[in-house]
Amino acid sequence: MISADAVVALTRFGTGYRADLAEAAARDPRGWVRGQLRGDDARQAIAVDVPPLAERVPLLFPTKDEQTMQGTSRIAAERSKLVERVRDARILTALRSTAPFQERLVRFWFEHFTISMRRPALVGVTDVFEAEAIRPHIRGSFRNLLGAVAHHPMMHVYLDNTLSIGPNSPVGKRAVRGINENLARELLELHSLGVDGGYTQTDVREVAKVLTGWQVAASDRNAPYRITFDPARHEPGDKIFLGHTIREAGKAEPDQVLDILATHPSTARFISYKLARHFIDDTPPEDLVVAMTSAFSDTDGDLVQVIEVMLDHPSAWAPERRKVLLPEDWGIAFASLLGADGEEVAADIRKAGISMGHRVYAAESPKGWTDERGYWFTPDAVLLRSAWANRLYEAFGTSTDVDLLVGIYLQGASDDVVRLVRGAPTPKDAFSLIAASPYFNLR
Incomplete structure (x- = not known):
């Protein structure tokens, strides 16, 4: 039987049990996960x-x-x-x-x-x-990741920064439209400091001034989503953000703000908490969050080292810690268990996710899709997941037997649960029971 650590490696830190990866994960579960951070x-x-x-x-x-x-x-x-x-x-x-x-x-x-x-x-x-x-x-620094996101033209389009015009800029003095704060607010609230990160509405306004001037030519046939800086739309003068003076520097001003955000203690805490909550538990252990926060601050936001602290914590490998599979993740994990692959499989997983309310790449707000258990694992969701498990099994079959299924997903389950699955009328019924159960849906 595969070890509990190997199951955690494949399901909590992977995309589900896969026969082609099981041997490597079983040989050294923790090393297998860590190797993906530092390997090729x-x-x-x-x-x-x-x-x-x-x-x-x-x-x-x-x-x-x-x-x-x-x-x-x-x-x-x-x-x-x-x-x-x-x-x-x-x-x-x-x-x-x-x-x-x-x-x-x-x-x-x-x-x-x-x-x-x-x-x-x-x-x-x-x-x-x-x-x-x-x-x-x-696998780099949080600062580089934050910079890549904040400078990307599609983020400027999504959060309306292309509509933002400095009121004292040449264009602003004759324009009806003024500053748009959307990108500035989400940069602070969602991307770095967190809602309780210690900033004020004045700070949001100052960052919005810093971000004025960027234009995106999304429909450019030669260079789609080309981003350029227009000094005539940029708010002139110095700006004050979190007590720091952002010197007037035109298109170089945003990087001054990003440098402050990436090294701020609130960012270290917020990012560490979100990582721990996503991978370990909806309410992660406080000592884990503290340790990750310290690693973030001590390494200038080295994401590999922060995640390694998480992987070294006992809660990372505790089977009782559980995170819900979002619908797309559920489909990928179930198809992986079946050993199914191909474009028809992907299409069915996509359709399953949409039927469960998960439109990938189409979140309802800048917060993205929640990863909280109570949102996704409901009685209605259980019925839908069971029905889709039947459909996927009928369409693609499997070479995985019920004994292996029990050995992977029912470690620690009661004898009654094991008997229920083993006694299912058909293998399809056994797989459907597992696919709708907490043992499968909570990694």
């Missing part, structure tokens, strides 16, 4: 043929001539297919990754720094933001 870069190529960004622009921003020639309904249908391919690529990448902990980190940071397809200008392109601003920086 195992980032996966996109697993589905997704068009490059330049080829997507005509679907997102069709000219009048293109709409006349192709028809708006055909363009809308092609745009919908593009969105499906984007989501399927993310699912297949997770199903096939040899470094599933990295995929978990990509998902965590995307939700932390979320952008959403609910903004029309970002339909079908959010994966580009994930690939450019998130994925390359998950």
Whole structure:
């Protein structure tokens, strides 16, 4: 039987049990997880043929001539297919990754720094933001990650910073529109300091001034989502933020703010708490959060060292600590258990997630999708997950037997639960019982 540590490695820090990874995880569970932080870069190529960004622009921003020639309904249908391919690529990448902990980190940071397809200008392109601003920086410093996000044109589009004009700038003096605070507020509240991070509305306003002047040409056919700085829209003069003077420097001002945020004690605490809450428990142990916060401050936000502190804590490997599988994660974990792969599998996982209320890349707010147990693991969710387990089993089958299933997911379960699963009328029923149970849904 596979060890409890190996199960935790595969399910809590991976994307679920996978036969092709089980031997390596069983040999040294903790080393297997840590190796994904410090080993070779195992980032996966996109697993589905997704068009490059330049080829997507005509679907997102069709000219009048293109709409006349192709028809708006055909363009809308092609745009919908593009969105499906984007989501399927993310699912297949997770199903096939040899470094599933990295995929978990990509998902965590995307939700932390979320952008959403609910903004029309970002339909079908959010994966580009994930690939450019998130994925390359998950094993670096928080400052580099924060900078990649804050400077990315899609974040400026999502949080309306392209609409922000300094009131005392040349354009601002004759414009009706003024400062937009959305990006500044979320940069402080959601991305770094946290809602109780010690800043004021005045600080938000000052950061918003710092961020004025950036323009994004999303529909540029030669350079889609090209970002430029327009000094004529930028608020002139020094700004005061958290007691620091941000010297007037035009487009260089945001980096002065980012340097302050990345080294602030509130940021160290907020990021450490969110990581611990996401991977360990909805209410993580306080001593763990304190240790991670200290590591963050002592290493200038070295994310690998912060996460290693988490992995060294006893709670990281305690089976009683539980985090819920979001619907997409549930589908990936169940398909992995079946040994199922391919574009049809990804499409069914996508459909399952949407039926459960989880539209990947389309969070309802800048907070991203919540990872709290009470939101996702409800009686209605249990019924849906059981039904989708039946469908996936019928469609793709499995070479995994019930004994292995019990050995993986029912360690520590009561004899009655084990007998119930072993006594299921068919293997499909056994898999359906597991797929709807807390033993599977709470990693």
